[in-house]
Amino acid sequence: MVLASLLRRRSRMIVALLAIVVGATILSGLGLIYYDVPRQMSAQFRSYGANVIFTPSDNSFMTDSEIKKAVSVFPSEKTEGYTPYRYENSKLNNLPVTLAGTDFSSVLKTSPYWHITGELPDGSGKTLVGKKLAEKFGFSAGDSFSLLNSFQVTEDTDLSGVPEYEIYTDPQTNEKFCDHMLDLRVSGILETGGSEEEYIYVTLDDLSDLMLSDRGCDIVEVSVAAREDELKGYLDKINKTSDTLTAKPVKRVTASESTVLSKLESLVLIVTVVVLALTMICVATTMMAVIAERRREIGLRKALGALDSSIVTEFLSEGIVLGAVGGIIGSVLGYLFADTVSMNVFSSSITFRPLLIPVAIIVSVTVTGLACLIPIRSAVDVDPALVLKGE
Amino acid sequence: MFFRMIIGAFRRQWKKMLMIALTVALGASIATAMLNVMLDVGDKINEELKAYGSNITVVPNSQAVISDLYDVEEEKEEYLAEETLGEFLTIFWANNITDFAPVLDTDVTVNGNDVQLVGTWFDHHFEFKKKGTVYQRDTGIINLRSWWDITDGKWLDEAKLSGDCYAMLGKKLAETLGVKSGDKIDVKGKNGTESLEIVGIFESGDDEEGCIFTTLSAAQRLSGAEGKYKKAEVSAITSPDDELAVKAARNPELLSGDEYDLWYCTAYVSSICFQIQEAIPDASARAVRQIADSEGKILEKTELLMALITLMSLIGATLGISNLVTSSVMERSAELALMKAVGAKNGQITLLVLTEIVLTSVAGAAAGYFMGYAFAQVIGQSVFSSAIEMSGMVAFLVTVLIIAVTLIGSIPAVRMILRLRPSEVLHGGH
Numbered sequence: 106m107v108l109a110s111l112l113r114r115r116s117r118m119i120v121a122l123l124a125i126v127v128g129a130t131i132l133s134g135l136g137l138i139y140y141d142v143p144r145q146m147s148a149q150f151r152s153y154g155a156n157v158i159f160t161p162s163d164n165s166f167m168t169d170s171e172i173k174k175a176v177s178v179f180p181s182e183k184t185e186g187y188t189p190y191r192y193e194n195s196k197l198n199n200l201p202v203t204l205a206g207t208d209f210s211s212v213l214k215t216s217p218y219w220h221i222t223g224e225l226p227d228g229s230g231k232t233l234v235g236k237k238l239a240e241k242f243g244f245s246a247g248d249s250f251s252l253l254n255s256f257q258v259t260e261d262t263d264l265s266g267v268p269e270y271e272i273y274t275d276p277q278t279n280e281k282f283c284d285h286m287l288d289l290r291v292s293g294i295l296e297t298g299g300s301e302e303e304y305i306y307v308t309l310d311d312l313s314d315l316m317l318s319d320r321g322c323d324i325v326e327v328s329v330a331a332r333e334d335e336l337k338g339y340l341d342k343i344n345k346t347s348d349t350l351t352a353k354p355v356k357r358v359t360a361s362e363s364t365v366l367s368k369l370e371s372l373v374l375i376v377t378v379v380v381l382a383l384t385m386i387c388v389a390t391t392m393m394a395v396i397a398e399r400r401r402e403i404g405l406r407k408a409l410g411a412l413d414s415s416i417v418t419e420f421l422s423e424g425i426v427l428g429a430v431g432g433i434i435g436s437v438l439g440y441l442f443a444d445t446v447s448m449n450v451f452s453s454s455i456t457f458r459p460l461l462i463p464v465a466i467i468v469s470v471t472v473t474g475l476a477c478l479i480p481i482r483s484a485v486d487v488d489p490a491l492v493l494k495g496e
Numbered sequence: 497m498f499f500r501m502i503i504g505a506f507r508r509q510w511k512k513m514l515m516i517a518l519t520v521a522l523g524a525s526i527a528t529a530m531l532n533v534m535l536d537v538g539d540k541i542n543e544e545l546k547a548y549g550s551n552i553t554v555v556p557n558s559q560a561v562i563s564d565l566y567d568v569e570e571e572k573e574e575y576l577a578e579e580t581l582g583e584f585l586t587i588f589w590a591n592n593i594t595d596f597a598p599v600l601d602t603d604v605t606v607n608g609n610d611v612q613l614v615g616t617w618f619d620h621h622f623e624f625k626k627k628g629t630v631y632q633r634d635t636g637i638i639n640l641r642s643w644w645d646i647t648d649g650k651w652l653d654e655a656k657l658s659g660d661c662y663a664m665l666g667k668k669l670a671e672t673l674g675v676k677s678g679d680k681i682d683v684k685g686k687n688g689t690e691s692l693e694i695v696g697i698f699e700s701g702d703d704e705e706g707c708i709f710t711t712l713s714a715a716q717r718l719s720g721a722e723g724k725y726k727k728a729e730v731s732a733i734t735s736p737d738d739e740l741a742v743k744a745a746r747n748p749e750l751l752s753g754d755e756y757d758l759w760y761c762t763a764y765v766s767s768i769c770f771q772i773q774e775a776i777p778d779a780s781a782r783a784v785r786q787i788a789d790s791e792g793k794i795l796e797k798t799e800l801l802m803a804l805i806t807l808m809s810l811i812g813a814t815l816g817i818s819n820l821v822t823s824s825v826m827e828r829s830a831e832l833a834l835m836k837a838v839g840a841k842n843g844q845i846t847l848l849v850l851t852e853i854v855l856t857s858v859a860g861a862a863a864g865y866f867m868g869y870a871f872a873q874v875i876g877q878s879v880f881s882s883a884i885e886m887s888g889m890v891a892f893l894v895t896v897l898i899i900a901v902t903l904i905g906s907i908p909a910v911r912m913i914l915r916l917r918p919s920e921v922l923h924g925g926h
Contacts, residue, residue, distance in 0.1 A: 120823040124816060131812045138805065149797050152790040153548065218785040298553060298784040356701030360643035361547040368544050369798060372879045373805075376533065379871050380526055380809045387522045387816045394515045394820060398827050446804040450797055 117395055122431050124391035125469050129435020130442060131384045133465040135377040137443035137455050142373050145451040146366055147330045151185050155215040155326035156358040157336065165349040166321040175343045175350060176327060185328035186214025191309060192323050193316055196253040202238065204252065205304045206312030206322070209233070215326040219301075222246065223293030229311050232289040235302035239294045246293055252305070254285045254315050263317065287315040325350075333363040385472050392476035396420065400484045407489040420481045421474060428473035432466030439465065498848070505852050512824065513856045519820050520860030520902070521867060523813035524894050528868025530806040531890045533875050537802045538795055540880045542733045545794060546594055547642040550729035551787040552769055557780040575600075575724035576779055578712075582624030583775035584730065585631035592733045592763050595639040598725035600715045604685045604708070606673060613683060613708040615715020615725075618652040618664075637709075640729055641700065649677025649696035652709070660713045663692040666705035670697045683708065685718030730772070730781070734765040736792030741766055814897065818905030821853060825909035832910070837918040846910050853906050854899060861898040865891060 159175060161167050167189075176187050191206040209226050213219060223246030226233055234244050244250070258264065258272060258281035272283045289311070295301060313319040329336060336354055343352040406416055440457065447455040506513060556574035576598075584596050600615040617636035624631045638651055652664050663683075665675065675681060680693050692710055699705065716722050737745075741764040744751055748770060751759060759767050765788045769781035828849070835845050869886060876884035 117823065117826075120819055123819050127812045127815045127819075131808065134808060135805065138801075142801070146794075146797070149794055150790075152793045154786055154790075216786075218789040220785055297786065298782045298788070299786065354701055356643045356645075356699070357549065359701075361545075361549075364547045364642065365541070365544045365794070368879060369541070372533075372537070372875070373801075375875050375878055376530070376802075376805060379529060379875065380805075380812075383522045383526045383871075384809075384812055384816070387519055387813070390515055390519045390522070391816065391820050391823075394512070394519075395823065397512070397515075398823075442808060446801065446808075449804060450800045 121395045125431025126435045128388040129432045129465045129469045130438040133436045133439030134442040157327040159325040159350045183330045186211045187327040188215040189322035206309040215328045220296040221293040226292040231292040233306040236296045237302040248291045252287045333359045389476035396480040403484040404489040413485045424473040424477035428470035432469035436462045436465045517860035520857045521864035523817045524861040524864025525867035526813045529871035530809045532872040534802045534806045550731045552730040554728040554781045580776045587771040596730040597637045599727040600725045602719035615712040645699040660711040663710040664696045667699045668705040687720030814901045821905030822909045829913045833918040857902040
């Protein structure tokens with residue numbers, strides 16, 4: 106009987122169904138977006154660069170294996186990358202300069218904001234020069250220069266790998282000195298607007314060659330797509346297990362991120378709530394209008410002797426079926442919509458949350474049911490003669 | 497006759513009309529609220545992103561001459577004059593500069609420890625007179641270091657404290673020195689000694705934890721650089737870089753006249769930097785890429801996200817409205833057929849129905865616009881604690897949208913009914 110009624114009143118039902126589908130689409134679409142925004146946005150905030158740094162604990166060195174072990178504490182899908190840095194002083198044209206040894210293959214993962222004119226160095230013998238320093242020395246991409254590491258040679262000094270001609274003896278004091286050189290070619294000029302513009306970046310191997318020692322790095326920058334409190338858990342775990350390195354959050358990045366992200370989240374939440382509330386009322390008014398049109402039919406049935414309860418049950422179950430069907434269609438459309446939004450905004454697909462399907466169906470059924478109930482009750486309460494008469 | 501029929505229709509069918517008006521009002525309020533929020537979200541998020549601190553630094557324009565470099569071991573310190581700070585308030589985009597603070601750092605010793613001391617403004621009340629205009633601004637690093645946690649004591653309040661011998665210490669340094677807020681430390685600089693009272697200890701998670709932050713004037717006395725500063729941090733609300741900005745960043749002189757005007761009058765980080773350099777010829781202003789670039793990205797994503805959510809809500813609202821309008825017209829097939837049967841022309845009937853529906857919709861849309869205004873303010877206040885700016889364009893857009901949707905929803909339905917023969921409709925055979 107319900108099915109027959111649905112089929113018979115096709116056009117009216119299409120109107121009602123369309124209203125419910127629109128409502129359910131908005132419900133499931135906005136719901137999916139709301140749940141996925143923190144994750145997607147958090148990844149966007151990685152453009153601010155590293156949010157965790159590792160530094161050596163007192164009197165110890167960070168070895169590669171230690172760093173890898175510490176990095177593995179972060180879930181791999183959330184880790185954007187990590188970059189080691191080692192800082193040394195050297196001389197260029199007899200002027201002191203700061204050298205930074207790093208891994209160029211990962212550097213843009215932790216500092217995506219670096220502007221490089223030219224190219225990122227792709228191997229040893231190549232260097233990236235900070236813009237300020239380059240202006241000072243008049244370097245541009247393609248130029249070559251030599252760095253100098255001067256030190257006094259003592260008996261303990263390991264001179265393997267140092268050419269003979271770099272070692273000389275002061276004729277007066279008879280002390281031995283070494284001027285170890287490293288030839289470099291400028292691949293690119295680095296612009297950041299920060300202190301990085303005063304450094305010369307080389308590979309870690311080149312720096313070890315120049316300094317004649319491989320003492321590990323001074324700092325490791327890690328970029329992890331995780332919120333402040335989540336990050337704190339990982340950092341505590343690293344600090345507990347490792348005694349050679351200390352992991353710290355970069356407060357400027359983590360604290361500001363949680364401030365902005367929580368605003369964004371509440372924005373999407375309140376927009377979702379407002380739009381959903383309005384849409385649901387809209388669905389309800391449409392349903393009420395559709396049912397109200399059927400007062401004549403209700404009156405006729407009552408005149409033919411139908412019980413109030415049976416009329417209410419029939420209309421209500423009709424509404425519930427509509428609500429369920431609309432909810433299912435809406436969930437699918439909502440998912441498609443949310444996925445399109447996600448692909449357009451964040452270029453990654455949305456996480457499907459199966460729980461939203463039953464929620465969308467239940468909400469649709471409830472709203473439709475309630476919206477049906479009010480006009481049916483008022484129609485049922487009226488004297489059939491009046492309804493049929495058209496008053 | 498026409499008006500009597502219209503008024504009669506409203507009087508007789510007010511319940512049905514009210515339902516349509518209500519649905520239209522709901523749809524219009526969604527459209528109004530979402531469009532306004534969408535148009536204003538960029539500015540709002542931009543303000544929130546100021547939490548990351550300054551996006552422009554201003555340093556002295558170092559006239560580095562190679563010959564200068566070879567003879568001296570110690571590089572000559574370069575400074576900017578304190579008077580130049582006022583120029584930030586005179587540039588074209590001065591209103592977009594939310595905060596700025598001068599920085600003067602110098603090496604000092606405290607109890608035999610070498611420490612870096614930074615002189616700056618905390619929440620400085622600044623006044624600047626130029627050509628008869630008085631510019632004033634309360635500004636300082638209190639807003640440029642939103643991520644600092646004050647672990648002991650409080651922020652240095654320049655207005656409340658008398659004199660300038662106060663300091664805030666980084667947590668690491670405070671631990672090394674074994675001091676807490678309320679203590680006094682003797683600081684020996686290049687040019688004298690000052691006794692500074694510690695008002696607060698902060699945790700910042702970076703190198704600044706090992707520094708002393710004090711007032712600019714105290715740092716100037718300690719370093720002997722009276723009336724000078726080394727660097728200024730500027731936080732400005734900027735528009736994300738686009739092609740024009742990238743082109744201008746290479747060399748503003750290569751732009752054509754129109755492009756140059758457009759670039760100059762858009763709040764790109766590069767044009768603000770350019771204007772600062774124009775105002776202070778000795779200075780070089782540069783974008784802090786980490787902040788400026790990321791801001792652009794986050795803004796772009798947020799705006800796109802809001803635009804798509806708005807689009808979805810608009811589609812939903814318009815579908816809802818046209819759906820109901822269509823169904824309400826279809827319900828009236830008997831009435832329309834009767835009119836036709838008694839001799840009304842198609843045009844007359846169409847006009848009657850459309851006038852009724854459009855009047856109802858416009859009434860609903862007007863109510864919806866104010867509801868939408870209220871919703872937009874609820875969103876603005878609860879998320880950003882500030883009002884959402886209402887754009888006049890939105891009112892126009894919503895009106896056009898609602899009328900269009902109503903017409904699109906009703907015209908096909910009316911035409912369909914009129915195409916049928918009255919007798920069939922009245923007989924109920926459709």
